[in-house]
Amino acid sequence: MSDEHSDLGFLRKYVFSTDHKTIGIQYGITALVFLFFGFSLMMMMRWQLAYPGSAIPIIGGLLPDTLVDRGAMLPDFYNQLGAMHGTIMVFMGIVPLAVGAFGNYVVPLQIGAPDMAFPRLNMMSYQAFVIGGIVMLASFFLPGGAASSGWTSYAPLAVTATTGQTFWLIGMIFLIASSLLGALNFIVTILHIRAEGLTFFRLPFFVWSQLVTAFLLLLAFPPLQAAAIFQLMDRLAGTSFFLPSGLVVGGEQIVAAGGGSPLLWQHLFWFLAHPEVYVLILPGMGIIAEVIANNTRKPLWGYRPMVYSLLVLGFLSFGVWAHHMYMTGMGTTMSTFFQITTMIISIPSVIILTCLVISLWGASIRFSVAMLFALAFLPMFGIGGLTGLPLGLAAPDAHLHDTYYVIGHFHYVVAPGTIFAMFAGIYYWYPKATGRTLNVTLGKVHFWLSFIFMNGVFMPMMFEGMAGVSRRLFDPTIYDHGAAVHGLTVMTSWSAWCLAAAQIPFIINFFWSMRKTERAEENPWQATTLEWATPTPPPHGNFTETPVVYRGPYEYSVPGADRDFSPQYVKQEA
Amino acid sequence: MRLFLVLISLFFLAAASGAEDKPWNPALGTAKVTGSVKFEGKAPRMRRIDMAGADAKCAEMHGGERQKPETVIINENGTLRNVFVWVKTGAEGWKFPMPEGDALLDQKGCMYTPHVQGMRQGQSLSVKTSDPTAHNVHGFGKKNRSFNRSQPAGASNVAIRMRRDEASPPMKVKCDIHPWMNSFVAVVPHPYFAVTGPDGSFELPNLPPGTYTIEAWHEKYDVMEQTVTIGDGETQTLEFTYPTKS
Amino acid sequence: MNEPEYGWWLPPNVSVQGDDIDTMINVIHWFMLALFVGWGAFMVFCLVRFRERPGHVAVYKPIKAGFSKWLEVGVAVAEAVILAFFAMPVWAKIKNDFPTQDNPVVIRVVAEQFKWLFHYPGQDGKFGRTGVEFYADDNPAGLDFDDEDGFDDITVRGLHFPVGRPVIARLTAKDVIHSFKMPVMRITQDLIPGMEIPIWFEAKSTGKFQVGCAQLCGLGHYEMKADLIIESPEDYQRWLDEEHAALGLDDY
Known part of the structure; x- marks a missing residue:
């Protein structure tokens, strides 16, 4: 079935491709570029935080004087950077990378499908993502600059903000549309075109994680889509969905019908954004599970409890959103409900993490680069999860709310958490996609430096937060308690810049390894799942013969087998 | 189609008539309007500005003394300060020479100096900071484009070019960091404007003979206007009285 | 201190x-x-x-x-x-558990871009009438200047309260969402425009600290701080008297 596609032109093959692998790679490259861009925004912010009011080296001189004063950052520019860093990292970096890239590339291969169920929809999803991304980036060039009301865009601040916010909303509408199209496609693909014999409990954990993620996207994004359109109407059409009566901005009563509620936006936003946290982390957990099973050379411990936990996690993630809002004046009945659900949702996460750690017992652990990242994921995600505990309870949250503690907490989840998982995935599947393996030495340098500096960035934030330093402050040293921990701020900044430098070996490795003449083996990690049954790299249509599945996903070191792995697609071990 | 042509030609006519402004001939400016703005009645209650609790650096600039808001200042002679008086109609059709340099707005002691000023259309407003604390300059333009620029302590001046006339009401300029700070800038297409000072008087010199509508504007008591006809070499005296009786 | x-x-x-x-x-x-x-x-x-x-x-x-x-x-x-x-x-x-007896200090807190305003009822113990329509640059508390209850109200930009006496603060915002944060008091409470949210707290020792804003409210968000002065009941009373004298009620 693949022959008819072999003579496609360049455009059809690389730009308007409907092949899930090409789309996956398109998503991956675009998302990595956005991630790097979002990271660069943050590096500029870190300069202002470490050396408030001094000129940014090199870049400062190149920026227009609406953004900087003689090279030193101005507060509105800082707010733009903050808002766009969050938006880019979450909606244009990690989600497209975790779902768009890894999901697209790996899921059809792991379920033995020739492509996604709706290849054109898949292409459209990518295109909507690119348009959304371009709209977001274009907003930097507007007279008032990009959106500056935080990635959360709380009304009424966002409603009264400059035109950048309009672009942000339009960009979000495209990004959300992209995710919705993708999510539908994943659900149908996973439910309908699995290979023969691939029952639900023979699905690799990664596929499970993508299935749950797709449901989260499908159910959580529409409220935000609606909310974004409401906010756009508030800005452009004079409605008052989120504007209460009698707003006085800049000493003047603003002209609006009024009667809306600023809290409505927060509810709609967090109704998406909490499940979104799981969208960010679940695919990462899926990748980690794959890598750990492969490199421990034994089955995952507690595969079924993990799957059940995943489903519970997905379900409960819709019932915890208001724990972001304890400090909005919510009554104790409400906050009690959300404190209880928040404590309950920690339990499936603990189960998954514990299963992964216990999987190490009795193993024969290979310390490949992918495995190093996977192993680092466990304690890092552990810190991220544990620090969620005091934030999930209203009383400690009264002190920690909107401080650097919160920043440290969720960055531990998504940066050394999800992003390490993404790196693990890249090191693990790179041979599948390119037919070459990544250099191990460069990989280990990349890992160790990233590991050290990630902690150097986020651990100090915990202490700053403890000291009560609020987030989103252009210059925290204005406060006495902020000035007292300024040393930690400087440490964070230097770690962040070193972390950027630590990515250089990765970038070199990524491009240099692609040109290696030495080809990787078809199954270089001696893995068991279906993606390794295809030729490398897989052709259009993927499988040369339709695969049939005979066993579970992680049959390593099966007693009596003649080698330490028994692939799903091999009928009988001799 | 014909309607379209008519519209097009009207448009060009309008454009052409706009370009028809004659160069100003200083020899024509022989007439003059002077006068004063009286205040009758009771001054409104206002509270002094407490800067100390919010920004100690502001309060230090005043030696800790609390300042009165500049909204309504009644002079000792019973006149009203900070009233913007300008020729609303009658001075069109001339191309006046532009003054040199920018209109200046200084931020000093977390107050704006001057509180009310006029400037020419096409001129730039240069906002200076003399304070050891950060400000932002937030202009609420109705015809001109709004702007919002931060100015940390010691920052260079921020210059904003005013492309459109905006005199009635003038544009409000505020600092959001110090919400008590406000100032009003009237952008006028000709040089006939004045702001009443400590004696409550104003003077609009060098007018060509003719009939004019003179408008006075005050930030709290709003506008009132009078029509005046002056001949060659004459001086007319006007008197405005606030608050407007209603 | x-x-x-x-x-x-x-x-x-x-x-x-x-x-x-x-x-x-x-x-x-x-x-x-x-x-x-x-x-x-x-x-x-x-x-x-x-x-x-x-x-x-x-x-x-x-x-x-x-x-x-x-x-x-x-x-x-x-x-x-x-x-x-x-x-x-x-x-x-x-x-x-809002204090019902113990003679609480009642204050009104108004947040605006980008400063705090604290409104005390003054010697008569009664707040003057306030309303959205009265807000102006020279009237940040939104007081109706024709209401006699409000003549002696104290509106300042630094927060003072006495030690050992409960304080009830009624929080409101003019323009966007702000958050009233006093790290030393372990208090964070958002102020939502269009709502008035009461909170209470009580200090157990004196000192000079800071109130901050913990919710992004625009470009001057980082500058939105105010003095927080917790003082002995005597000092507090002295401060109130000074403020009252400084009002200059016959100044106009």
């Missing part, structure tokens, strides 16, 4: 309710540390003991369930204990 000492852990606590919060934060962090160290030790042990080496092979099914179940049950029980015996009662007390 001595200089407060700020460091790398919790800032000094001068609030009556703050001790419970601090205890909770500390207990939870010990619990977290214990879990993390336990987990970490197990993991490191595995990494060394089960590393790939010649002659070592993985075991297909090395352990039976049981051990991890107890761990998870343990975590769940610990969380339930924290929830039922710390989190809920402490929070309910902070949120709901």
Whole structure:
């Protein structure tokens, strides 16, 4: 079935491709570029935080004087950077990378499908993502600059903000549309075109994680889509969905019908954004599970409890959103409900993490680069999860709310958490996609430096937060308690810049390894799942013969087998 | 189609008539309007500005003394300060020479100096900071484009070019960091404007003979206007009285 | 008043309710540390003991369930204990137990871009009439200047209150969402435009601190701070008297 596609032109093959692998790679490259861009925004912010009011080296001189004063950052520019860093990292970096890239590339291969169920929809999803991304980036060039009301865009601040916010909303509408199209496609693909014999409990954990993620996207994004359109109407059409009566901005009563509620936006936003946290982390957990099973050379411990936990996690993630809002004046009945659900949702996460750690017992652990990242994921995600505990309870949250503690907490989840998982995935599947393996030495340098500096960035934030330093402050040293921990701020900044430098070996490795003449083996990690049954790299249509599945996903070191792995697609071990 | 042509030609006519402004001939400016703005009645209650609790650096600039808001200042002679008086109609059709340099707005002691000023259309407003604390300059333009620029302590001046006339009401300029700070800038297409000072008087010199509508504007008591006809070499005296009786 | 000492852990606590919060934060962090160290030790042990080496092979099914179940049950029980015996009662007390007697100090807090305004009822103990329509640059509290109750109201930009006496603050915002944060009082409360949210707190020692804004409110957000002065009842009364004198009621 693949022959008819072999003579496609360049455009059809690389730009308007409907092949899930090409789309996956398109998503991956675009998302990595956005991630790097979002990271660069943050590096500029870190300069202002470490050396408030001094000129940014090199870049400062190149920026227009609406953004900087003689090279030193101005507060509105800082707010733009903050808002766009969050938006880019979450909606244009990690989600497209975790779902768009890894999901697209790996899921059809792991379920033995020739492509996604709706290849054109898949292409459209990518295109909507690119348009959304371009709209977001274009907003930097507007007279008032990009959106500056935080990635959360709380009304009424966002409603009264400059035109950048309009672009942000339009960009979000495209990004959300992209995710919705993708999510539908994943659900149908996973439910309908699995290979023969691939029952639900023979699905690799990664596929499970993508299935749950797709449901989260499908159910959580529409409220935000609606909310974004409401906010756009508030800005452009004079409605008052989120504007209460009698707003006085800049000493003047603003002209609006009024009667809306600023809290409505927060509810709609967090109704998406909490499940979104799981969208960010679940695919990462899926990748980690794959890598750990492969490199421990034994089955995952507690595969079924993990799957059940995943489903519970997905379900409960819709019932915890208001724990972001304890400090909005919510009554104790409400906050009690959300404190209880928040404590309950920690339990499936603990189960998954514990299963992964216990999987190490009795193993024969290979310390490949992918495995190093996977192993680092466990304690890092552990810190991220544990620090969620005091934030999930209203009383400690009264002190920690909107401080650097919160920043440290969720960055531990998504940066050394999800992003390490993404790196693990890249090191693990790179041979599948390119037919070459990544250099191990460069990989280990990349890992160790990233590991050290990630902690150097986020651990100090915990202490700053403890000291009560609020987030989103252009210059925290204005406060006495902020000035007292300024040393930690400087440490964070230097770690962040070193972390950027630590990515250089990765970038070199990524491009240099692609040109290696030495080809990787078809199954270089001696893995068991279906993606390794295809030729490398897989052709259009993927499988040369339709695969049939005979066993579970992680049959390593099966007693009596003649080698330490028994692939799903091999009928009988001799 | 014909309607379209008519519209097009009207448009060009309008454009052409706009370009028809004659160069100003200083020899024509022989007439003059002077006068004063009286205040009758009771001054409104206002509270002094407490800067100390919010920004100690502001309060230090005043030696800790609390300042009165500049909204309504009644002079000792019973006149009203900070009233913007300008020729609303009658001075069109001339191309006046532009003054040199920018209109200046200084931020000093977390107050704006001057509180009310006029400037020419096409001129730039240069906002200076003399304070050891950060400000932002937030202009609420109705015809001109709004702007919002931060100015940390010691920052260079921020210059904003005013492309459109905006005199009635003038544009409000505020600092959001110090919400008590406000100032009003009237952008006028000709040089006939004045702001009443400590004696409550104003003077609009060098007018060509003719009939004019003179408008006075005050930030709290709003506008009132009078029509005046002056001949060659004459001086007319006007008197405005606030608050407007209603 | 001595200089407060700020460091790398919790800032000094001068609030009556703050001790419970601090205890909770500390207990939870010990619990977290214990879990993390336990987990970490197990993991490191595995990494060394089960590393790939010649002659070592993985075991297909090395352990039976049981051990991890107890761990998870343990975590769940610990969380339930924290929830039922710390989190809920402490929070309910902070949120709901408004002082009814003890002559509380009542103040009104108005947040605007980008400063705080504190409104005290003055000598008559009555707040003047306020309304959205009265807000102006020279009337940041939105007082109706024709209302006699408001003549002696004190509107200042620094927060003063006495030690050992409960304070009820009614929070409101003019323009966007702000958040009233006093780290030393362990208080964070959002101010939502269009709503008036009451909170209460009581200080147990004096000092000079800062009030900050904890919710992004625009470009001057970082500058939105105010003095927080907790003083003895005598000093507080003296301050009130000075403010009253400074009002200059016959000044106009």
